[in-house]
Amino acid sequence: MVIPDLKSAEEKAQPEEIITGAMRITGVKMTYYFICHTKLWLFSHNITLEKEHDNVNIGKQLHEDRYKRDSKEITIDQTISIDFIRKGDTIVLHEIKKTKSMEVAHRWQMLYYLYYLKSKGIKATGEINYPLVSKKEDIQLLEKDESDMENVINDIRKIAMGRMPPPKKIRICQKCAYYEFCFGDEL
Numbered sequence: 001m002v003i004p005d006l007k008s009a010e011e012k013a014q015p016e017e018i019i020t021g022a023m024r025i026t027g028v029k030m031t032y033y034f035i036c037h038t039k040l041w042l043f044s045h046n047i048t049l050e051k052e053h054d055n056v057n058i059g060k061q062l063h064e065d066r067y068k069r070d071s072k073e074i075t076i077d078q079t080i081s082i083d084f085i086r087k088g089d090t091i092v093l094h095e096i097k098k099t100k101s102m103e104v105a106h107r108w109q110m111l112y113y114l115y116y117l118k119s120k121g122i123k124a125t126g127e128i129n130y131p132l133v134s135k136k137e138d139i140q141l142l143e144k145d146e147s148d149m150e151n152v153i154n155d156i157r158k159i160a161m162g163r164m165p166p167p168k169k170i171r172i173c174q175k176c177a178y179y180e181f182c183f184g185d186e187l
Contacts, residue, residue: 044160
């Protein structure tokens with residue numbers, strides 16, 4: 001996915017606007033931006049179909065089974081929801097993911113969490129855990145990521161406040177909870 005061109009300073013999202021603006025930006029919205037703009041728009045308009053979806057439930061069960069000792073689901077400002085945090089010399093945010101198939105979206109979700117916490121004066125790093133394949137990815141927020149993040153946040157707002165983008169069939173659609181909503185007439 002191509003990141004939109006940098007915007008002028010007036011158009012950039014300011015940290016306080018993330019939670020106080022017309023459209024709250026959450027980690028889920030950040031992920032959906034990199035997966036499917038239609039899904040992002042639907043979710044932004046409270047059309048949520050994933051609560052009972054098998055893939056979501058499998059992910060939740062994996063989290064419960066593999067990381068029993070760690071605190072679960074730390075939610076901050078009803079905006080970001082971190083799977084768990086470990087504190088040592090530094091604060092490390094952890095996200096548990098079932099597969100690496102949406103690795104770019106997972107990375108941007110973690111970058112958003114780090115960006116959000118930095119806007120509150122909290123320095124942290126991130127780790128995305130893929131327990132089914134015994135892999136992990138360390139994430140650090142770089143200056144370039146911050147300027148790109150501001151553009152992504154603005155783009156998410158534009159998508160969410162605009163008209164619903166038409167669905168585009170991609171390889172992950174058939175596993176998506178929104179599949180019938182988007183392509184039910186083709187079934």
